[in-house]
Amino acid sequence: MALRLKPLNQQTIVVTGASSGIGLATAQMAAQRGARVLLVARDEAGLEQATRDIVAQGGEAMYVVADVGRREDLQLVADTAIEQFGGFDTWVNNAGVSIWGKLEDVRDRDHQRLFETNFWGVVYGSTIAAAHLRGKGGAIINLGSMASDRALPLQGMYSASKHAVKGFTDSLRMELEEEGTPISVTLIKPAGIGTPFTAHAKNYTDREPKLPPPVYRPEDVAEAILHAAEHPRRDLFVGSASKMMSSISNHTPRLLDWIGRRVLVKAQLREEQVRQQQQGTLYEPGGGGRVHGDHPGQTVRPSLYTRAVLHPKSTGAVALAAVAALAWLAAGQGRLRRV
Structure with a gap:
């Protein structure tokens, strides 16, 4: 069967991590362009509000409360899409969490919990989606990161999880292509994106966390995701910084090691001391309903590089x-x- 992806206005799209940030921006944009959207996250209040807003603007949307680290939760998502919409055409594995802190300071259970969401959530979502799409075709879109190609200090296990997502995604793509299965598998690799990402991270440091500049718009990632939903792509970088870091890492990795230890540690911490130990959303949902985060002193800018690629x-x-x-x-x- 030939690989052909439907126009967005003929698609049903599943988006995990859809109560805030990139996932919410993607769900909103997809609905505006005529897609039926199934929003997935742990935060029911955020999902309910997002779904209500989409429907009020003339879109078609539903939500399912689910923890992507549980296969049975994501199977319920797929079953709901099949029951309510007759199936789905694109599955977006976007849900993710992070931890700010040196690797030796972070509890093992926190590291494990991060992997349950960032890596196993992608594995469960991708394999469930592939089982449904195998006979009809469609797209699986996984959110990697600039950290899929280049590790960051203070976000070591997050970087490890995004490296793992890249390895899994590349292997899945080859296996599906070898079978002749009409499924497009895309890895999206954003640079720093101006979402509530830092507010949702668990923080082990004594300073408030921040994203190192440059910081780009969540809407640029949503554009890349929806482009991949209609056009088969192997991978897409969002932000020229992501593309540049990947290229430099391939050729002069020790240069980036030097930058990491001399620049990136300080660049990920604000001046102000942390007011209270930040637990984030590692174990409990919260803070949904916002696409954009608070990034004082940083310009959240559109990615002209990504626009040129798309x-x-x-x-x-x-x-x-x-x-x-x-x-x-x-x-x-x-x-x-x-x-």
């Missing part, structure tokens, strides 16, 4: 127009000087 023709036309305009202005200034 829309090369239109971006090229804009670039050519800008060059033509500059040439025209330069010529005009020359004429003025001669007069």
Whole structure:
């Protein structure tokens, strides 16, 4: 069977981690473009509000409260999509958590819990989705990270989980392709994204956590995800910083080791002391309903690199127009000087 992905307005899309951040932005954008959306997270209040907002704006959406670290919860999600929508066409494994702290300071159980969400949630979601999509085709889209290619200090186990997600995703893709299964498998690798990510992280340090700049918009990741839902892609970087870090890591890894120890530790901590030990959402849901986070002193900016990758023709036309305009202005200034 040939691999063909439906237009968004003909799709049902499952999105995990959909009560806030990238997942919420993706669900909202997908519904605006005509897709039916099934939102998945642990935070029922956040899911309920997000679903109500989508429906109020004319979209079609439902939600299921689930912990992605439990296979039976995600099987319920798939069964609900089949029962209510007749199935699904794209499954987005987005749910994720993080921990700020040195590896030796973090409790083993916290490390394990992070892997249950970040890695096993992707494994369970991907294999359940593949079982449904095998006979009809569709897309599995997994959220990796810049940390899939390059580890970060103070987020060591998060980095390890994203490396694991990359390895799993690449293996799954090859196995499905070897079978001739019409399923697209895409890994999305964002740089730092301006979501409530730091507020949701468990913090072992004595300082408030922050994302190292540059920080990009959640909507840029949503755009990349929905592009992959319609166009088969192996992987997509979001933010030129992610692409650059991956490329440098392949060629001069020791340079990034030096940057990591000299720059990235301080770059991930705010000046102010932590007010109370931050437990985050590692074990309990909370803080849903917000796409954007609080990143004082940092500019959350659109990724022109990602826009160029997703829309090369239109971006090229804009670039050519800008060059033509500059040439025209330069010529005009020359004429003025001669007069």
